[in-house]
Each structure stands twice: as structure tokens, then as C-alpha cells.
Amino acid sequence: MSRLRLFVSILLFVHLVVLIWVAWGLPIGPHEAKIFFGEPNIVSMLMHFGKNLWPSLDFINIRIPFLLLHLLNLFLFYNLSRVVLKDDVSVFTSFVIFLLLPGIVSSAVLATSTGLILALYQAFLLLYLKRKKLWAYLLLPLLLFVDKSCVILYFALFTYALWRREIPLLVVTILLFGISISMYGIDMHGKPVNYFADTIGLYAAIFSPLVFLYFFYAMYRILLKGDKNIIWHISFTVLVLSLIISLRQRIPIEDFAPYVIVAIPMMVKLFYQSFRVRLPQFRKKYLHMAGIVFFVLTINTLVLLFHKPLFLVLHHPQKHFAAPFYIPYWCAMELKKRGIREIGVEKSVLAFQFRYYGIASGKKLQLTKKPCNGCESVTIRYKNKIIDTCYVSKINN
Secondary structure, three states: OHHHHHHHHHHHHHHHHHHHHHHHHOOOOHHHHHHHHOOOOHHHHHHHHHHHHOOOOOOOOOOHHHHHHHHHHHHHHHHHHHHHOOOHHHHHHHHHHHHHOHHHHHHHHOOOOHHHHHHHHHHHHHHHHOOOHHHHHHHHHHHHHOOOOHHHHHHHHHHHHHHHOOHHHHHHHHHHHHHHHHHHOOOOOOOOOOOHHHHHHHHHHHHOHHHHHHHHHHHHHHHHOOOOOHHHHHHHHHHHHHHHHOOOOOOOHHHHHHHHHOOHHHHHHHHHHHHHOOOHHHOHHHHHHHHHHHHHHHHHHHHHHOOOOHHHHOOOHHHOOOHHHHHHHHHHHHHHHOOOOEOEOOOHHHHHHHHHOOOEOOOOEEEEOOOOOOOEEEEEEEOOEEEEEEEEEEOOO
């Protein structure tokens, strides 16, 4: 077992070093820029705190608070796995899967509310499962000040309390659900459009395809016959709710995923239960299956972390999943080389990104994607490869 602990310790160290390296070199994203310059909330406050505290550490300074939250979430998840799973092998398996999930990796290096939601939710579960329910109930209202996704959690907790007939939890969740609805409302708008397949694809990206496939099977299997504890109930309720809503509209997956991911220990528990009841000669297929799942998960995570070289091999590099982070930054640096410090852009989010890089909105010059008469072309390159081209034109007042 000491070798297993050593392996996990090395993996954790490498994981943190790589995350710091990625966060340091990743330019600010459109969503991050919008939060940074938008209306004050707890995420923007943390971003400004990091920026003010470490002003010389460009890019990573706004993300340091979220890297620290990631460390807290790893600690909480490990302890949560300890409560659900009894043996060390199961706990370490659960922890390594959580560590490698693309969705968890993304939330660690980006300034989003996901880390805060995960921390508060996992802390609530730990307190609740350790029968410190009063402290758990006192923790729940804090989610009101983090994000609108608290509406989803309160609804799932309400159904759990109703099912288990837990009157104190039922009263608390009814009250909090009502307050959250009054604060954030319910976002149902537009014509009904089916985004079911898109939602499945997003979950597959967050979990890794094979992990999500087995996770979905595990949730269903526990529904039929298994330990339906509070972790499973919330995860299953939120997962089903997200799929139902996606039948009529696109859902913000970041509002649902944190409450689903935390059920990873339930999936691991089911796997080891199925694995250990079989004779040794019939366990090979389970080991092979687990090996394939871990291999695909590792490849997905490595591609996510070491994504920059993909710009050099993609035929259309502007379609790279990280293009919204890098192309505005490379474009801003090229504009600065040409002495341009003010320019108008078509998208307000791009204006926020340019503002972060020191280029203000202006009324004399305009940046466009289409060539025009008298336009000056701006070629965006990465290691001498042309990534994209945009054009600067004068605005005729």
C-alpha cells in the first residue's frame, strides 16, 4: 500500500505543477474577461484579489485563488471518498479519476464559480454524512451568494428530503429554494429546441467519454438495486433534470456538472463490488475494461493540458477549442507592435479581452474579420504558422 500512496503523491505533485504551468501561459478567456470587467460578484472579487496581490504574475495571478480552491476540493473529495469507500484501493481509484477528469482540470485553471460550488457542496456532504447536520444546514445558504446553480441543488435536496421524510432538511430546502427562485428565477426562454445530444456530448467532454458511459450505467444500476444515499440522489436528480431540460433548450452545463461529478465514488464502489464477487479467472475483463477507460481518460486530459501544439497541426487552427483564449491575445500583441492602443471591435466580449491587454475601445479604428478597401491586414502567427487574419480599417465619422 505504501507504493500506491507514493504513486498517488507523485501524480498529485505532477498534476499541480502542470496546472500551474498551464494557468501561467493561458491568456484570459472571453468568459473570464466578461466576469473581470462585469458586475461585481464573488468570482470577479477573487480575480481582482489575485490581480492586486500578484500584479507581476500575468495570467496566473487572476487564477491563483481558483488553484487554491482546487487544492481544497481535492482534499474534500479525498475525505468524501473515505466516507463512501472503505478500502484504500477504492479510495485511491476514486481520487485519481477525479484528479484526471477534464472538467475538474478545466475548473482548476480557469476563473469560474465551479471551484466554489464544489467546495461548498462537498463540505455540506461531508458534514451531513458525518451526522453534523446542523452545521451542514448552516452551510447551505452560502451557495446563494455564489451562483444561480444553487436553485438546482436546493431542488434536488428538496426531493431527497421529501423521499426520506427528513422534516428539518425539507423545511430548510423549501425556504432556500424559494429565496433562490426569487433571486435568480428560472431560465426558460425561446422556442423549444432539442439539445439532448449536445448535453450528452458536454458531459462526455467533462467526464471523458468512456468514464461518462460507465458513470451513466452506474447511476442507473444503483437506481435499480444499490445504495441510494444523498450523493447518488442529488447526482441522479441533477443529471436527469439536465437531460429533461435539454429537450427544449440549451443548458448551462457548468450549473449542473459540479453536482453530478461528486458521485464518482458511487461509480467506483459499484465497479469494485462487481469485480470482487467474481473468481480471479473472471476478473480479467474488468481489469482490461478499467485499463482502457483510464487510458482514454489520461489521453483526453493530456490533450486538454498540452493543447497548444495542436495549433501547428490543425488544418483550421482558428477552430481549435482554445482559440478564443489565444487568438485575441496574439492579435492584441500584434496591434500593440503597430502602436494601436484603441480600436473598435464587433463583439463586446472581445473588447473586454483587449481591455485586459491594454487596448481600449476606440472610434477611429475598427477591427473586422472581412477584408475591405484601404484595410490593413493583421496576420496572427504562432511559431511562424498563420493562425488567423483580421483587418484594421478607419471609421468614417
